[in-house]
Amino acid sequence: xxxxxxxxxxxxxxxxxxxxxxxxxxxxxxxxxxxxxxxxxxxxxxxxxxxxxxxxxxxxxxxxxxxxxxxxxxxxxxxxxxxxxxxxxxxxxxxxxxxxxxxxxxxxxxxxxxxxxxxxxxxxxxxxxxxxxxxxxxxxxxxxxxxxxxxxxxxxxxxxxxxxxxxxxxxxxxxxxxxxxxxxxxxxxxxxxxxxxxxxxxxxxxxxxxxxxxxxxxxxxxxxxxxxxxxxxxxxxxxxxxxxxxxxxxxxxxxxxxxxxxxxxxxxxxxxxx
Amino acid sequence: xxxxxxxxxxxxxxxxxxxxxxxxxxxxxxxxxxxxxxxxxxxxxxxxxxxxxxxxxxxxxxxxxxxxxxxxxxxxxxxxxxxxxxxxxxxxxxxxxxxxxxxxxxxxxxxxxxxxxxxxxxxxxxxxxxxxxxxxxxxxxxxxxxxxxxxxxxxxxxxxxxxxxxxxxxxxxxxxxxxxxxxxxxxxxxxxxxxxxxxxxxxxxxxxxxxxxxxxxxxxxxxxxxxxxxxxxxxxxxxxxxxxxxxxxxxxxxxxxxxxxxxxxxxxxxxxxxxxxxxxxxxxxxxxxxxxxxxxxxxxxxxxxxxxxxxxxxxxxxxxxxxxxxxxxxxxxxxxxxxxxxxxxxxxxxxxxxxxxxxxxxxxxxxxxxxxxxxxxxxxxxxxxxxxxxxxxxxxxxxxxxxxxxxxxxxxxxxxxxxxxxxxxxxxxxxxxxxxxxxxxxxxxxxxxxxxxxxxxxxxxxxxxxxxxxxxxxxxxxxxxxxxxxxxxxxxxxxxxxxxxxxxxxxxxxxxxxxxxx
Numbered sequence: 001x002x003x004x005x006x007x008x009x010x011x012x013x014x015x016x017x018x019x020x021x022x023x024x025x026x027x028x029x030x031x032x033x034x035x036x037x038x039x040x041x042x043x044x045x046x047x048x049x050x051x052x053x054x055x056x057x058x059x060x061x062x063x064x065x066x067x068x069x070x071x072x073x074x075x076x077x078x079x080x081x082x083x084x085x086x087x088x089x090x091x092x093x094x095x096x097x098x099x100x101x102x103x104x105x106x107x108x109x110x111x112x113x114x115x116x117x118x119x120x121x122x123x124x125x126x127x128x129x130x131x132x133x134x135x136x137x138x139x140x141x142x143x144x145x146x147x148x149x150x151x152x153x154x155x156x157x158x159x160x161x162x163x164x165x166x167x168x169x170x171x172x173x174x175x176x177x178x179x180x181x182x183x184x185x186x187x188x189x190x191x192x193x194x195x196x197x198x199x200x201x202x203x204x205x206x207x208x209x210x211x212x213x214x215x216x217x218x219x220x221x222x223x224x225x226x227x228x229x230x231x232x233x234x235x236x237x238x239x240x241x242x243x244x245x246x247x248x249x250x251x252x253x254x255x256x257x258x259x260x261x262x263x264x265x266x267x268x269x270x271x272x273x274x
Numbered sequence: 275x276x277x278x279x280x281x282x283x284x285x286x287x288x289x290x291x292x293x294x295x296x297x298x299x300x301x302x303x304x305x306x307x308x309x310x311x312x313x314x315x316x317x318x319x320x321x322x323x324x325x326x327x328x329x330x331x332x333x334x335x336x337x338x339x340x341x342x343x344x345x346x347x348x349x350x351x352x353x354x355x356x357x358x359x360x361x362x363x364x365x366x367x368x369x370x371x372x373x374x375x376x377x378x379x380x381x382x383x384x385x386x387x388x389x390x391x392x393x394x395x396x397x398x399x400x401x402x403x404x405x406x407x408x409x410x411x412x413x414x415x416x417x418x419x420x421x422x423x424x425x426x427x428x429x430x431x432x433x434x435x436x437x438x439x440x441x442x443x444x445x446x447x448x449x450x451x452x453x454x455x456x457x458x459x460x461x462x463x464x465x466x467x468x469x470x471x472x473x474x475x476x477x478x479x480x481x482x483x484x485x486x487x488x489x490x491x492x493x494x495x496x497x498x499x500x501x502x503x504x505x506x507x508x509x510x511x512x513x514x515x516x517x518x519x520x521x522x523x524x525x526x527x528x529x530x531x532x533x534x535x536x537x538x539x540x541x542x543x544x545x546x547x548x549x550x551x552x553x554x555x556x557x558x559x560x561x562x563x564x565x566x567x568x569x570x571x572x573x574x575x576x577x578x579x580x581x582x583x584x585x586x587x588x589x590x591x592x593x594x595x596x597x598x599x600x601x602x603x604x605x606x607x608x609x610x611x612x613x614x615x616x617x618x619x620x621x622x623x624x625x626x627x628x629x630x631x632x633x634x635x636x637x638x639x640x641x642x643x644x645x646x647x648x649x650x651x652x653x654x655x656x657x658x659x660x661x662x663x664x665x666x667x668x669x670x671x672x673x674x675x676x677x678x679x680x681x682x683x684x685x686x687x688x689x690x691x692x693x694x695x696x697x698x699x700x701x702x703x704x705x706x707x708x709x710x711x712x713x714x715x716x717x718x719x720x721x722x723x724x725x726x727x728x729x730x731x732x733x734x735x736x737x738x739x740x741x742x743x744x745x746x747x748x749x750x751x752x753x754x755x756x757x758x759x760x761x762x763x764x765x766x767x768x769x770x771x772x773x774x775x776x777x778x779x780x781x782x783x784x785x786x787x788x789x790x791x792x
Contacts, residue, residue: 017388022388022406110409114409114410114413115404115409115413116391116406116409116413117391117393117404118391118392118393118406150396151396151397153396154393154395154396154397154402154413154415155393155394155395155396156396159394160393160394163394
């Protein structure tokens, strides 16, 4: 499919209307406004405040971004994952941007189930900022949908997110890649312009709900298949993208498949932490 | 899914078909492409081509008549669609059409860029534009076709008989006759009836006649509350016919009936379906603010249909149209019980915003509230914003904890109004959301901070119209607490005075042109 990063700025940029409530965005004037090349604002301040960042609580699980009473801890579920030899170290860590509260559910319902693809732009700036500061040398890979689901929806929400992390970048964005690579003392790297999918998802005949819990959690029962990209893989480090982290099972199954096929390191960024 | 224009054998006019249904005998006129790239086709007469099963025919006819629906909404396969399409009982047209270099959504008529989004579409393999404005009714993208029934309307054998047995006032009777003649001659009419004139009842004879002729009738209104209040009243008055009530949360969205009560938003579902369209509260938000809604109502009516506008406070544009003789006018200046409208009194209450900051109400307001609680008179207290509503509620709750506040996004709104109606809430503090459509016998009303620009002339007239609506208690107090009189307040006062001064038993339906401007 022909792809030109279509979500990047086609909507909300010229209009200056909030993506979520469609009201006009009132620009806040400050010293920063004087600099050219500001990242575009997609959401008004009121709607922005409704999304609660995960870091707003006391502490976070260092592995899965769950809010915890104390900082620097690992949550019980992650301890279980890491104790199991089948899953140990498969997914290095997940970072979520926002808490999956009632408002988050509303946003996801509109985005995925109503099919309002442009909602993805709401997370764009935050996602890009996080990606470039922590994973400037990783390849962003979306969690795929099976063909039937993707046709029904018309798009894959994870792919829309990945599109934000691929060129063409603005000058400022390119600069931040250079800066963060230098900071990490690494050779300059940028995600490739052509989407690298790496994975495909098989159609699952049996419904998830019909399987027992232990069956679902078995590593053998994996809906993902690795696809070798034609021009090779430019980096052995991958960051998976998805909309919600609930149990972490989907991401780990995808990670298992990637590791089997020569990927050294798999991390994840998800928009919401369920 | 791609679409093309084809010529069937022995057919002069092209037909829009999906690529999957093309047969070797068809001549392709326009090659397969995304549906929005295809030009619109004129509607042609049906030409029976394929055998249709009776049950499926009936199902599609009842489901689709007068509407334009998406593939997903009908849950039929393309093979099932084929006979309908080939015999021109159903046509396909693009959901988004390009007009003057811009997309226009054919369901909600949006055409401004901020209403649309773009995404890489898996279905058509291209960047696809979609309408975000009517997304809640199912997404329409540039590659989405709309299905439309152009065959005969469903046959209906219903005995329509109004069971309403009330008596009209002189004004009502004349207006009702005017509406009947307008419905018969398929013209437009503005009915300007004061709040509490009994607008709904005067529609009955016209609705009855229209339905008896087998026509389709729509009552559209911008407010969900009005739909909720009207629908049960109408089903009681017309027991022989199912009334379809459509609002955002109603669940019988697909049932067929020739008699529909809907919010103006829901009229987007219909296309050239109605012979008589009645727009109640035509000046209410958001109908006046949203051109797309006006177009949606326009789309729902047949090309020659009667349109009746009902309101107590017509907009200047509507009045202008009557003055230029482009719109007939019928006026009912008296309430059904014959008593004059309560005239609002103005009461200065000082810098009330400052007092609110100190968690206090102006003395005049709290004194008035206290007397009303003592008298056990239910009171609407209108305020200008949700923030002020919450503040005032918290202060007044010290007088009586049962006092409640309500606003448009309040999830318990309908429960609260119900409790207020049953006398459980002494004072209901509300934003302008309750300014119309709510009838509470014996209630009185006050506006707190009436100088705010949200309180326009029509809003204030409507608020005053909440008072004295029953036979038993035909008057009551209307107070505007203010910090500086505004033009809107003076205009509202004058409006009510003028209406009261109009002679009671004059020929109240004034032919256009002779109308005094008020």
